Amino acid sequence: MDPGGPESQRQSLVSGNLWSTETSVSMSDLGEIKTQMQSQLRHLQRMVAELKNSTTQDRMRYEELFRQMTASKETMKSTEFRLTNLQKFVAAQSDSANVTKKQVADNYNESKTVATAIELELGQLRGQIETMNRSIQELATVRGGAAAATSLPDNVMQLFDAVDRQLGVYDTRLAEMDVRFQVIESTSYNGVLIWKITDFLRRKDDARNGKTLSIYSQPFYTSRYGYKMCLRVYLNGDGMGKNTHISLFFVLMRGEYDALLQFPFRQKVTLMLLDQSSDRRHLTDVFRPDPSSSSFRRPQTDMNIASGCPMFVPHDAVLNSPYSKEDTIFIKCVIDTSDLN
Structure with a gap:
């Protein structure tokens, strides 16, 4: 039989068609597998993220x-x-x-x-x-x-x-x-008090606005068993000194040992606004108690009526001066204890 005859050509044509069909099926499967793998890869990437x-x-x-x-x-x-x-x-x-x-x-x-x-x-x-x-x-x-x-x-x-x-x-x-x-x-037990008042301008404004008219110092004593006292200050003034002066008052307080002390209170009181510069030009006021005043009799309540200086120091003398530094002033009180036992 002639290899190049009609029969041989038919066989070749049939074989070529079969190979073409098998190849197209294989390529289709590969495309589907590739798509599935890409989908799984994206899913894995999302899981990793x-x-x-x-x-x-x-x-x-x-x-x-x-x-x-x-x-x-x-x-x-x-x-x-x-x-x-x-x-x-x-x-x-x-x-x-x-x-x-x-x-x-x-x-x-x-x-x-x-x-x-x-x-x-x-x-x-x-x-x-x-x-x-x-x-x-x-x-x-x-x-x-x-x-x-x-x-x-x-x-x-x-x-x-x-x-x-x-x-x-x-x-x-x-x-x-x-x-x-x-x-x-x-607390002092030698008749001397140094009172540090911070935030001076704010406290003065509080007094001017009626929020806090006055403030009290901590108590101090003439001795361990002596008179109990404190100071009271009106930073915006009180009475004749209102709005123009600092008013400073001495207050006699009821103490634990009043029964052993002599009344009325008669000790000399020295009040000072301290100069914070090296000049030490302290502003000072001194008074002796009036024995007839109820302020110096034996206290029947926690405090007697305050007594002192309604026009202690003018505001103009304090502001922007050596008496007020870093918005702080110092007040000192000295009680004469020389004649006390």
Whole structure:
């Protein structure tokens, strides 16, 4: 048979058609597989992006919680330091010769009670800090778990809120103790008072606007068992000195040992506005008590009627002068105790 004959050509044509059909089927399958692989690849890429985003968010939340825990630790250390200082001060006051026995006992017992309560509460605070530490460690360990990543931070934040509230209570109570101790520490028992008045302009405006007409100094004494006294100042003036002068008054107070003292009060009183420059040109006013005045009789209430100088110092002499620096003035009172036993 002729290889190039009609029969041979028919066979070749049939074989070519079969190969063409098989090739077209294979290419179609490959296209479908390629499409499926691309779809799966995009799906995997989305999953990877979501995992990265979730990991980043968990890391940020972990870092924020760690930062807040560190800040809480520092605040607790500061509170403990203040508490330690206050306890030392209370202990020192118990042996101080400058405070009467009754004042020492009252303030020491009260302060000791407050300090003990704060110590107990600080113990609870330490426990909460430890709980937060464990929670944060757990968060770092199971950060890949969706349930832990969503529920744990809420619990930790609740602990932080509780700690913040407790620290606010501590700050308030410690501030109150600071004020009480400052009064005790600054109390004079030699008949001399130096009174520092800060925020002078604001306080003067408060007096002019009627918000706070006058302010009182801390008490001071002629001796440990002597007369109890204080000063009262009207920064915007009172009576004849209103709106033009500082008015300064001496106040005799009811003391623990009045039954042992002589009345009416007769000691010479020297009032001064201190010059804060090197010149030391203090503005001074001196008076002797009037024995017939009710201001110097034995006090029947906490304070007698104030007596002193309604036109103590003109405002013009104080503003922009050596008597007022950094918005602060100093007033001094000296009681003549030379003739007292």
